[in-house]
Amino acid sequence: MTTALYTHSDCLAHRTPPGHPEQVGRIESVAKALEGFDALDRRDAPAAPDGVIGLCHPQSHIDAIAAAEPKSGTVALDEDTHMSPGSMQAARRAVGGAVAAVDAVMAGEVANAFVATRPPGHHAEYEKPMGFCLFGNVAIAAKHAIAAHGLNRVVIIDFDVHHGNGTQDLLWNEEKVLFFSSHQLPLWPGTGSEKERGKYDQIVNLPLAPGSGSLEMRNTYTRRVFPMIDAFRPELILISAGFDAHRADPLAQLEWETDDYTWITEQICDLAAKHCGGRVVSTLEGGYDLTSLAASAAAHVQVLMEKGA
Numbered sequence: 001m002t003t004a005l006y007t008h009s010d011c012l013a014h015r016t017p018p019g020h021p022e023q024v025g026r027i028e029s030v031a032k033a034l035e036g037f038d039a040l041d042r043r044d045a046p047a048a049p050d051g052v053i054g055l056c057h058p059q060s061h062i063d064a065i066a067a068a069e070p071k072s073g074t075v076a077l078d079e080d081t082h083m084s085p086g087s088m089q090a091a092r093r094a095v096g097g098a099v100a101a102v103d104a105v106m107a108g109e110v111a112n113a114f115v116a117t118r119p120p121g122h123h124a125e126y127e128k129p130m131g132f133c134l135f136g137n138v139a140i141a142a143k144h145a146i147a148a149h150g151l152n153r154v155v156i157i158d159f160d161v162h163h164g165n166g167t168q169d170l171l172w173n174e175e176k177v178l179f180f181s182s183h184q185l186p187l188w189p190g191t192g193s194e195k196e197r198g199k200y201d202q203i204v205n206l207p208l209a210p211g212s213g214s215l216e217m218r219n220t221y222t223r224r225v226f227p228m229i230d231a232f233r234p235e236l237i238l239i240s241a242g243f244d245a246h247r248a249d250p251l252a253q254l255e256w257e258t259d260d261y262t263w264i265t266e267q268i269c270d271l272a273a274k275h276c277g278g279r280v281v282s283t284l285e286g287g288y289d290l291t292s293l294a295a296s297a298a299a300h301v302q303v304l305m306e307k308g309a
């Protein structure tokens with residue numbers, strides 16, 4: 001089998017103001033880094049209808065986002081989060097790509113998948129866009145895996161440098177999803193302490209200190225995350241793949257190396273092979289230094305391809 005790559009040119013239409021870190025160039029850099037990856041099964045990310053986005057958000061939120069889209073230029077929903085003409089369709093593609101990737105992996109069409117779309121999703125809360133995010137892409141994919149495929153045990157690993165506050169909010173009461181977020185603390189958005197555990201103790205926050213680096217990350221995952229995944233026996237593993245913990249990233253100071261993304265992807269794929277036939281769906285979140293983003297995403301996808309072959 002092979003690895004699917006879901007993306008869509010509509011994700012380039014979502015514009016942010018000049019100088020904004022969450023820029024069109026991110027997707028272009030990732031696409032360029034994956035150009036030579038001939039074995040990828042390249043697929044268009046479909047646009048998710050309201051009913052799919054509604055797995056996690058009220059219709060009032062979907063309508064409010066659609067209504068906020070400007071006719072020209074950009075509009076600020078908060079100090080970080082912006083929309084332009086085309087943003088709603090880009091956001092539908094970001095949700096739809098994650099959901100379609102789950103369908104393809106569950107159907108056995110591909111071994112695993114990477115979803116290279118924007119806007120990212122893990123900061124979007126129930127009725128609140130936040131932190132460059134409009135809808136909770138990975139949380140919706142998890143809810144879809146439960147609703148459409150009857151899964152009872154889904155793992156989400158969020159290794160973006162920021163706390164996945166939106167995913168936590170959307171899945172606070174979801175017993176069937178074991179959610180791990182590793183993130184720098186202190187750092188925006190300020191949530192993600194170990195005391196935040198979800199209704200069923202199914203949310204595990206792993207705060208890491210600024211400057212803690214590769215060894216602390218690897219120890220944390222080895223000691224605290226992987227044994228819990230083994231005990232949970234997931235039927236599917238989803239990844240919120242942000243690459244902004246890289247030492248070159250301008251937004252944070254965790255000081256991870258490109259090789260750390262190779263390592264963590266190998267570990268996750270091996271757990272998936274052990275428990276769920278290798279089923280992994282990874283969705284792009286952050287990563288704002290274009291060079292390290294491209295290198296890290298390529299390292300991540302390289303492992304997905306090797307493990308999925």
Ligand SMILES: [Zn+2]
Pocket residue numbers: 160161162242244285286287
């Ligand atoms: Zn981030």
